[in-house]
Amino acid sequence: MALGKNYEGQNCSLARALELVGERWTLLVVRDAFYGVRRYGDFLAHLDIPRAVLADRLATLVEAGILQRHRYQNSPPRDEYLLTDRGIELWSVIYPLMRWGERHFATGEPLRTFRHAACGTEIDPASRCPACGHVDVPPGDVESHTGPGIPAQPRQDPVSVALRQHPHRLLQPLF
Amino acid sequence: MALGKNYEGQNCSLARALELVGERWTLLVVRDAFYGVRRYGDFLAHLDIPRAVLADRLATLVEAGILQRHRYQNSPPRDEYLLTDRGIELWSVIYPLMRWGERHFATGEPLRTFRHAACGTEIDPASRCPACGHVDVPPGDVESHTGPGIPAQPRQDPVSVALRQHPHRLLQPLF
DNA sequence: TAGCCTCGGTTCGTTCACCGAACTGAGAGG
DNA sequence: CCTCTCAGTTCGGTGAACGAACCGAGGCTA
Structure with missing residues (x-):
């Protein structure tokens, strides 16, 4: 929903919000983030979402400033996804x-x-x-x-x- | 999003809500209904939505009790789509x-x-x-x-x- | 009665996103 | 060296969305 054929005709803030947050699975990922889920594998296990779709959604959410990626250990390198203020809203x-x-x-x-x-x-x-x-x-x-x-x-x-x-x-x- | 491959594993009320309201275009149709749009052709003109998708979304929303269909004239027969209390919420x-x-x-x-x-x-x-x-x-x-x-x-x-x-x-x- | 218009869809071929299973690669740990 | 975990990517198949064309009911006009 995000790229290509989007709601561009609708110059409405609802349409812009939905381009980010209205895709399949996205809001469930954000809900899990509120629940304290932070790692790729945990989102995966809890949501039964295809791996590729989850990777795509996490990347989109990070790019939109709704989640931020944070390196919480270095060996092996592991990142967690945290809600930003924008996400918390x-x-x-x-x-x-x-x-x-x-x-x-x-x-x-x-x-x-x-x-x-x-x-x-x-x-x-x-x-x-x-x-x-x-x-x-x-x-x-x-x-x-x-x-x-x-x-x-x-x-x-x-x-x-x-x-x-x-x-x-x-x-x-x-x- | 509604039928077939849905979020059935997620026995969460958010997932159930998103099965109805989380499909592409659906929330924009509901927004237009708040704006006072009531007829198929007006939704169509305002949203730039494919005709088949609009017909599908309206039917789904009526079935879910979010919109109700109301015959406002008989010749020619014309219906309008109105928000129910459930939709207004x-x-x-x-x-x-x-x-x-x-x-x-x-x-x-x-x-x-x-x-x-x-x-x-x-x-x-x-x-x-x-x-x-x-x-x-x-x-x-x-x-x-x-x-x-x-x-x-x-x-x-x-x-x-x-x-x-x-x-x-x-x-x-x-x- | 014929011809045309509007409204509210349906049909259909193409494109695109989602699906799920398999594969990959980096980095432990034994 | 072998295996395991984690976090993805790749890929073939399927279903939904897209947009253009078509359809049918029911006016209106002449």
């Missing part, structure tokens, strides 16, 4: 979309809930904390909890297991 | 994404601003009205205004012309 899109999908297309109870780390209250679809009145709770103050709708046979990849294990603060590394 | 995704794109990838000034109809103040990226303190301004209370960044050679299709002509309340028909 996408929480205000991802979270409402998640809640919208949950309200209208959920099959049973939610699999995951998001709570205000400071007070433990579930955050509303507009990112407000009903308890402490905090509006626009930033993702760094959000804790992901396993929800009541967790399936009988949950996924066994390391990322899914770690996410189930215990409440986890967004943006913090999973491992 | 997508404003909380579309508006933040638009503002995010504008902040980070805009070329100059915004083409369009969104004001609180009650007080005329521009609505912030989290859908709050800074003037009257209204949080979560619903799209029906939002007026679209032509912004300062309007290009020298703007589009000449009827929808673009009507949108430029005068401030326009979201969800109200354009014509």
Whole structure:
């Protein structure tokens, strides 16, 4: 979606945003980055995405300044992908979309809930904390909890297991 | 994206939402619906979308309960596509994404601003009205205004012309 | 009644992105 | 030297998007 035949006729900021973030898989990669996924292999295992597509999406996101690549060890050389501030701002899109999908297309109870780390209250679809009145709770103050709708046979990849294990603060590394 | 090879492994509400709303063009169709576009031909002219793709997207959105089809005249029989409540709730995704794109990838000034109809103040990226303190301004209370960044050679299709002509309340028909 | 127009699609051949399986290469570690 | 892991790249096959042409229902005009 990004190159070649894009939305160039639409001189609208929504169209420009969608050129970057509207491609298949892209928003799920960004969601995983909020969950603390940072390495190629972990995105791969958690998303069941073709390897070539993942490599392409990561490169596009880095180029767009949504992720940044960071060398976290030298031997062997390994990089991790971290959300930039620009990427972190996408929480205000991802979270409402998640809640919208949950309200209208959920099959049973939610699999995951998001709570205000400071007070433990579930955050509303507009990112407000009903308890402490905090509006626009930033993702760094959000804790992901396993929800009541967790399936009988949950996924066994390391990322899914770690996410189930215990409440986890967004943006913090999973491992 | 919707059928066949979908995100079925991802039992996450974001993935389910993206199966519907994450396909190419879909969110732009919904945006146009907020602008008051209602007829096949108007979507077509404003979006420069292949006819077959538009027909497919409209059918998918109707099936998902995001748009509803409404017969507005009988001879000749003509239908219009209107946002349902479920569709209207997508404003909380579309508006933040638009503002995010504008902040980070805009070329100059915004083409369009969104004001609180009650007080005329521009609505912030989290859908709050800074003037009257209204949080979560619903799209029906939002007026679209032509912004300062309007290009020298703007589009000449009827929808673009009507949108430029005068401030326009979201969800109200354009014509 | 014939001819033409509009609207809302469908059809069809080409192009392009996605898919998944196999392969590659750098760098441990034994 | 052999094997393993990690992070990709390569490649043949398939499905979706593209755009131009076609179609049919139902006016309008004469």
